[in-house]
Amino acid sequence: MAGPEAVLDGVTFPWGRRMIDSDRFLDDLRTLRAIGGRGTGVVRRAFDAQDVRARHWLATQFAEAGLEARIDPAGNVWGLRGPLLIGSHTDTQPEGGWLDGALGVIAGLAVARHNPGVSVVSFQDEEGRFGATTGSEIWTGALTLEDADRLADLEGVTFGAARQALPATGDFPRPDRFTAYLEPHIEQGPVLDAEALAAGVVTAIVGLRQITVELTGQQNHAGTTPMPLRVDALRGLSDVDHLLRDRLRNVVTPQSVWTIGHVSLHPNAPSAIPGRVRFTVQWRDAETARLDRMEGVIRDALVQVADASGLGLAVSDTSVLPPVAMDETLRAALQDSARKHAPDAWRDMPSGALHDATNVSRVLPVAMLFAPSIGGISHDFAEDTAEADLVTCLNILAGAADSLT
Amino acid sequence: MAGPEAVLDGVTFPWGRRMIDSDRFLDDLRTLRAIGGRGTGVVRRAFDAQDVRARHWLATQFAEAGLEARIDPAGNVWGLRGPLLIGSHTDTQPEGGWLDGALGVIAGLAVARHNPGVSVVSFQDEEGRFGATTGSEIWTGALTLEDADRLADLEGVTFGAARQALPATGDFPRPDRFTAYLEPHIEQGPVLDAEALAAGVVTAIVGLRQITVELTGQQNHAGTTPMPLRVDALRGLSDVDHLLRDRLRNVVTPQSVWTIGHVSLHPNAPSAIPGRVRFTVQWRDAETARLDRMEGVIRDALVQVADASGLGLAVSDTSVLPPVAMDETLRAALQDSARKHAPDAWRDMPSGALHDATNVSRVLPVAMLFAPSIGGISHDFAEDTAEADLVTCLNILAGAADSLT
Incomplete structure (x- = not known):
């Protein structure tokens, strides 16, 4: 000392x-x-x-x-x-x-x-x-x-x-x-x-919000089902990812983040058209108002993808940490x-x-x-x-x- | 009788x-x-x-x-x-x-x-x-x-x-x-x-061909990693899916099919940026020449996505059933x-x-x-x-x- x-x-x-x-x-x-x-x-x-x-x-x-x-x-x-x-x-x-x-x-x-x-x-x-x-x-x-x-x-x-x-x-x-x-x-x-x-x-x-999304299509044989007759759940996931990237850009700050971190595909076999996908969407921001806006964009995007693709959509309640x-x-x-x-x-x-x-x-x-x-x-x-x-x-x-x- | x-x-x-x-x-x-x-x-x-x-x-x-x-x-x-x-x-x-x-x-x-x-x-x-x-x-x-x-x-x-x-x-x-x-x-x-x-x-x-693809990004904390610093493997998968939809349309017949049927994400946790994704791409067609053309399009698309996103790319040999x-x-x-x-x-x-x-x-x-x-x-x-x-x-x-x- x-x-x-x-x-x-x-x-x-x-x-x-x-x-x-x-x-x-x-x-x-x-x-x-x-x-x-x-x-x-x-x-x-x-x-x-x-x-x-x-x-x-x-x-x-x-x-x-x-x-x-x-x-x-x-x-x-x-x-x-x-x-x-x-x-x-x-x-x-x-x-x-x-x-x-x-x-x-x-x-x-x-x-x-x-x-x-x-x-x-x-x-x-x-x-x-x-x-x-x-x-x-x-x-x-x-x-x-x-x-x-x-x-x-x-x-x-x-x-x-x-x-x-x-x-x-x-x-x-x-x-x-x-x-x-x-x-x-x-x-x-x-x-x-x-x-x-x-x-x-x-x-x-930052606050954290998270939802679990399930998109349901039509599981089917990957050899016998023509592309136009498919309702492929994985395509729904990739459409959601793309749409969120596009839409969230306009409402967020450089500190806002969003992540699709967990994905579970069913039946998850190389020769099966994915009939169902469950995934998490998590987003974080320091401001409650922006978390609200992000949630609106995310939920709208999910509905838009489901409507456009014919996929069934189920979304969990939102987990919230302010x-x-x-x-x-x-x-x-x-x-x-x-x-x-x-x-x-x-x-x-x-x-x-x-x-x-x-x-x-x-x-x-x-x-x-x-x-x-x-x-x-x-x-x-x-x-x-x-x-x-x-x-x-x-x-x-x-x-x-x-x-x- | x-x-x-x-x-x-x-x-x-x-x-x-x-x-x-x-x-x-x-x-x-x-x-x-x-x-x-x-x-x-x-x-x-x-x-x-x-x-x-x-x-x-x-x-x-x-x-x-x-x-x-x-x-x-x-x-x-x-x-x-x-x-x-x-x-x-x-x-x-x-x-x-x-x-x-x-x-x-x-x-x-x-x-x-x-x-x-x-x-x-x-x-x-x-x-x-x-x-x-x-x-x-x-x-x-x-x-x-x-x-x-x-x-x-x-x-x-x-x-x-x-x-x-x-x-x-x-x-x-x-x-x-x-x-x-x-x-x-x-x-x-x-x-x-x-x-x-x-x-x-x-x-x-139809003949069948299949590859297994691994895209490697950077696993990281979904709260602390800003969007521009992310190398997210799931985004690579959704980019591949979109690019294949766009590119294959021009080279295939109505009977040609392709499927991403199996997906494995790592670490597959809601709060982790996906560091790695493995998935299958399978395609089928009645003609060998068209299977060849599809393979070229698919392999080019994988390289293009990896190059654009900074993801590491590993592709298996092709399984072939003529x-x-x-x-x-x-x-x-x-x-x-x-x-x-x-x-x-x-x-x-x-x-x-x-x-x-x-x-x-x-x-x-x-x-x-x-x-x-x-x-x-x-x-x-x-x-x-x-x-x-x-x-x-x-x-x-x-x-x-x-x-x-």
């Missing part, structure tokens, strides 16, 4: 308090990477042996940093002190990257070491072994612990049984002891890397700090992926900061970020935290 | 010999339908208990009609007498129709009862429990019995083990004891039914007879499906006659043909057989 005015990585910090120790931050990230490490990646599924080891290690780091370490009944690990909560999650996908949510938790720890106004959290099961962002869902009251306990993983192990591996050391901290939540995270997309930027300040976590706007004050603090620590090397951007901040926004103002993902790769052992960018992200976060506490 | 000149269904037969007995023909079809009958359909997989029962019943009918009944080592059932061979198969699909190949065998039996120049055959495993058109493949020398014995069905039962259920009563008859092969069959397509015709005289059994032209003399006999028995109610047409005649064409001149399939339905319990059309088909066949013997 150095004095109140310090030089780090050639940057003179304009704020006081202790120096932020970027070497220790990187060391902590590497130490955590070794828990459940597999080559360059990590396997720490919520409540598995390595996740439990990592959470005990994290509680120890919190305590050594002077925070009150606490494991709550949902397996969230807290380092409690000041009113500004910083964090993310340390559980991983079945084949996870070393940064993902760990970056946000360890950055929070590094900031908390030099700023007493900060608390830190690692939420549990963000990656959805049992549910999806389960730990922050429970803490924010969107899911009861009783209901969560009945969630089961793909092997049938319940959340209730799995959490016995990490006994609580205290109750859930009350949300009103905090004033705001900042979540640093890797981008998990290619935008910052493609533009050679060091950081992204998140404007909103967009979450970032708090203006928190966002401004991150922007101001980014201007100092990464001049001309950061941008505003939406988050296309969901995060714990989505849940936390129910109880606190939230904002997010992104570090670049090399090649846009995440949820993969190859996930990585340049060390210089990790440190820049830490410095932006620390600066914002200082201005907010 | 009536005298040499007879009236049947209001038609005076211009030829001599015995009357053809259409009531007995329909009765025999119904009797055979009951062996393995399931509602309106039939389940007689090659060498299963019902198929064996049906083949013993058939041998008995052959013997009672004055033919030499013989079961050969491959399970083909023969009714041997004259040099004109008529037949098809009596095994069915797992959910088969009552007519399919049975029509051709029972029509052959009916003709043989009044025309001593005729022999009859029911080939084994046309529907491919073990191989595909296995019995006629063995008889014509394209497949040895030893190799066939190693073919296994989906449960691992071999042809060699299965055929123990139907012991041979004699050796394979030599092909050179016959001079020609006629195969009546249901159309298994919608053409005759759509045009309200009673019969089709087959011009050729077209089989029908013998002119046999075809003319069927046409002449159709003119008499179904004036203005028949047409020339290719067979889009494969048949035992494909194999038999290696050793004998062949021709085929089609009866309509109601709604084009076959390989389904709902398969059916109007009785009047079945009788018309019998009369055309009998007339052609009389002119050829």
Whole structure:
């Protein structure tokens, strides 16, 4: 620990308090990477042996940093002190990257070491072994612990049984002891890397809507049925894909996305004319009004294709996850700090992926900061970020935290 | 049995010999339908208990009609007498129709009862429990019995083990004891039914070619990857489908067909941009030159889509089944007879499906006659043909057989 005015990585910090120790931050990230490490990646599924080891290690780091370490009944690990909560999650996908949510938790720890106004959290099961962002869902009251306990993983192990591996050391901290939540995270997309930027300040976590479509034609023999007599469901799918590409172009922003990701063809045989196709259409945008407009375009296109081709059409109800706007004050603090620590090397951007901040926004103002993902790769052992960018992200976060506490 | 000149269904037969007995023909079809009958359909997989029962019943009918009944080592059932061979198969699909190949065998039996120049055959495993058109493949020398014995069905039962259920009563008859092969069959397509015709005289059994295509893009997160940075394999598939529709129109006849029947998407998840798609392209035509032209168009289109989209392209070798032209003399006999028995109610047409005649064409001149399939339905319990059309088909066949013997 150095004095109140310090030089780090050639940057003179304009704020006081202790120096932020970027070497220790990187060391902590590497130490955590070794828990459940597999080559360059990590396997720490919520409540598995390595996740439990990592959470005990994290509680120890919190305590050594002077925070009150606490494991709550949902397996969230807290380092409690000041009113500004910083964090993310340390559980991983079945084949996870070393940064993902760990970056946000360890950055929070590094900031908390030099700023007493900060608390830190690692939420549990963000990656959805049992549910999806389960730990922050429970803490924010969107899911009861009783209901969560009945969630089961793909092997049938319940959340209730799995959490016995990490006994609580205290109750859930009350949300009103905090004033705001900042979540640093890797981008998990290619935008910052493609533009050679060091950081992204998140404007909103985009909303997501999804429908399942079934087009029904006439299954038939691929040798004996003349082309004009065919009602081929696959052609319906390719017509929908083309029409959506054409129509959505006119109503969306560069940040709007849509995807046909799942396709199931029946009978799916080389010598059979496809009689039925089921597929998902998913679209995401940061604004509810635009999600509505996209839905209108998509549903109209489906009807148009079905009418033109003679295919039967069935469309599911729409699954809806609304967009979450970032708090203006928190966002401004991150922007101001980014201007100092990464001049001309950061941008505003939406988050296309969901995060714990989505849940936390129910109880606190939230904002997010992104570090670049090399090649846009995440949820993969190859996930990585340049060390210089990790440190820049830490410095932006620390600066914002200082201005907010 | 009536005298040499007879009236049947209001038609005076211009030829001599015995009357053809259409009531007995329909009765025999119904009797055979009951062996393995399931509602309106039939389940007689090659060498299963019902198929064996049906083949013993058939041998008995052959013997009672004055033919030499013989079961050969491959399970083909023969009714041997004259040099004109008529037949098809009596095994069915797992959910088969009552007519399919049975029509051709029972029509052959009916003709043989009044025309001593005729022999009859029911080939084994046309529907491919073990191989595909296995019995006629063995008889014509394209497949040895030893190799066939190693073919296994989906449960691992071999042809060699299965055929123990139907012991041979004699050796394979030599092909050179016959001079020609006629195969009546249901159309298994919608053409005759759509045009309200009673019969089709087959011009050729179309050739078939098939390739498997793999397009490789970039699997990625459907929320975080902007549209311009995507390399979406599903888009490649829909572009191929559209381009083939556009390009093939100009090079094909109304009888040419092409089908994308099998599609496998990876990772096939709603929130993942498809990184890879594998699909089959199959095309059929009666002429080799046109199959070649279609192949050129298809392979060019694949390269064009891959180049335009940045997708990786891998294409398998082409599976080839050449077209089989029908013998002119046999075809003319069927046409002449159709003119008499179904004036203005028949047409020339290719067979889009494969048949035992494909194999038999290696050793004998062949021709085929089609009866309509109601709604084009076959390989389904709902398969059916109007009785009047079945009788018309019998009369055309009998007339052609009389002119050829």
